[in-house]
Amino acid sequence: MSPFDPAWAANPAPEGGEFSDAVWAAALLAIDPIGLGGMTIRAWSGPARENYLQNYRSLLRVKSAFRKMPLHISDQQMLGGLDLTATLATGRPVMTSGLLDDCDGGVLLLAMAERINPGTAARLAAAMDRHAVISEQNSTTMVNPARFAVVALDEGLEPDEAPPACLLERLAFTVAQSGLSGDAVWPDAAVVAQARENLVVVTSSNEALGQLCSLAAALGIGSLRAPLFALRAARAAAALQGRDSVAACDIALATRLILAPRATQLPSAPADEMPAEQPEESPESLTPRDEQPEAVEDSISDAQKSLLPPELLAALAVGAGPKRASRGAGNTGDSASLRRGRPAGTKSGGLGGGARLSLIETLRAAAPWQKLRRTAAPGRKLQIRANDFRIQKFKEQTKSVAIFAVDASGSAAVNRLAEAKGAVQLLLADCYVRRDLVALLAFRGRTAECLLPPTSALARAKRSLACLPGGGPTPLAIGLDAARGMAEAERRKGHQPLLVLLTDGGANIGRDGKPGRAAAAQDALAAARLCRMARLQCLVIDTAPRPQPFVANLAAEMAARYVPLPYADPSHLSRIVQSQGDFRASSAA
């Protein structure tokens, strides 16, 4: 699970060690579901996963809830709230419980957890922290106990396709596909039930606590939830093995299950020099800062400022507007939402799906019929029928995602990679003003690498950019394919992607990773045509010193706007070089 092989991993398994790690995780979670939060199962749907879940379920308390939460659950379904239909039928507020409080004492299964939206994840995390659901909706506040374990089913393929960090942080275990073998030995449910009873009396020594905290620190794990989880897991393991205190083998197990997967550095580093890095920050720590001094970058931005057309992205997005409207794009662009955004009038329609009733409009719609209805069905003062319902409409502005695909090959490095970075920085600032998301891909050698998944945290974008190394041949087709893949994924999330390609056009690696200039150029053009077929908004910035027709052709095939990046005023550049002696070294790096 981790890239190193420290002594404890090689330790012989503890007593009862015939269990695999995945089985241990399930058993410990069944013993202390609230304390350990839950687990992520990073595996595809299939019999192996089903089988594992079935076995896990058999260890739980009898009749405990085991509910699945669909991806696009509405807040009302999740947290509970006012049941409008019942409310109108009875004439007084009727509350419904949400899925989270229905799960109290049980397990919440999170389907396709890698696609859950951050807001839903944050609400779930808040409920886990408080062991209760507080719902503030439709004029009603409810506080209901909700103590459950979360099993996140993560079907992500790429490393960045993962459940949100706030959720992962609160789940003790991670189980991988490889851990789900069908013939694993599982503990007896009665033994697990007994362990659950005994858990309260299991003690742990101060040494055990100190050991776990030091190990976590030595492994570069910043969050203190990790050692806390490890301590609880060790106690649960002791309980499962019928002991009333934590032993060395429990510590080893907890370390292997909980600390090792979270490690960001090798444990050989002396503990007192441990940098408090979060996992996301580790790429920065790997790259010496002095390679790319801030000052150089800032001056490059200045140098580029006058050379790039102003508000390039804005102009492009505006230009894209009518085209989009004419083809009646489904879920992209400004969409009328029933849940979020600015109120934009009402319409008649049914409830459900998180739609919000516009009460006044509903009452207004019902008013003229009251006399008639009272004669037809005397009794209730106010009579409202389903066709009186008026739903509040909202207009939601979808976010744009600017995906920067940067050519970081050797030729580009020679041809002003640093300047291309400067240009990206300017465009990033533009994105900041427009509150867009940005993503960064770099391609060189034989691969395209996602340096930054879509984010609105531009400080991170800047850091990723600063760490971007150059060199190697140019896999233009591979880079374009990767960028298109990301753009299409973003579109599926309801975002509006915008592809910005920065290249000098010297493609010399084909799709298959084999060198060859002609084939590479053909592949790149083919990849460009696929972008056009996907109807992506594209911008091609030519970074070559003397723009060649090839990049312009490429842009034409993509139906992209083509912008040659003009050469910076040489005198200006030389002034920068003079003021920053290491400019040449850094741009060639």
Place this chain on the structure above:
Amino acid sequence: MVFPFSAVVGQDEMINALVIAAIEPRLSGVLIFGDRGTGKSTAVRALAALLPDMAAVSGCTYACDPDDATSLCENCRERQLGGNLPVHRVAVPVVDLPLGATEDRVIGALNLERALADGTKVFEPGLLARAHRGFLYIDEVNLLEDHIVDVLLDVAASGENVVEREGMSLRHPARFVLIGSGNPEEGELRPQLLDRFGLCVEVRTPTDIATRIEVVRRRDEYDRDPVRFSAKWQAADAALRELILQARARLSGIAVSDNVLEQAAKLCIALGTDGLRGELTLVRAARAWAAFQGAAVVSMEHLRAMTSPALRHRLRRDPLDDSLASTRVERVVAEVFAA
């Protein structure tokens, strides 16, 4: 039952900022940015249990302050004409604003039960009304939806919630201390919203092993037996509550010399903060800090201690620069105080 405030280990800057916000509500808020698993939410929720009771008008929906005639709601103002207002003690509200809260729940809306039962229009107060004179806490504030942020911006600036919806038209006082927490890696905060927070603190995960062990030990102890753990820390919480009360009483009598004001202005100029809000906040925070420390006047040390939290989020910033420019502030502080 919540984790006791005094039992939060380390994180002095955050703890001090929360205490200062409790002493001087006019600072209008604390923003806590930082790593996960550092006890941000724990500290804020613990604050609720720590705060001393306050006097409020009996029977008032908004818990109006009987000693402040200017902030009374319309109903209390009318009642006041008829004689003295009845007063009772209530706990200071600490209201959670969950990410999923709807606009009507935040602002307040038509009371559905009354509207359906007898067709009368009655206002049902929202979270803003509940938070009046207390704290409004937003976890993951950077993920809050824009239309809710718009509401907050307006109300936090004016101290008044104006409701114009569903055929209702009314206004009520809504002065609260805004507390936000979040992880800057997950999204930016609009500059307008940043500005509403008087203080901004950064929390880092502790690197010292002994501290880390203590954090985990206390959390574990609390989780295993919350009642016993809370009882153990009751005395410490009571002592801190007493210190806060004393500081509040002392606050208005604390002198701020021209030298200190001048220094505050120099700091703000050197940092290029926009507007005068930075200076005002800095001086108020320094005064509250001096009060908490039991001093009679605001010293340069008090000012220096508050410079980072009061100004670090107000720098006119390069959007690509790291969102909280603590190092820049520290450099300027060193320069200005050395001069």
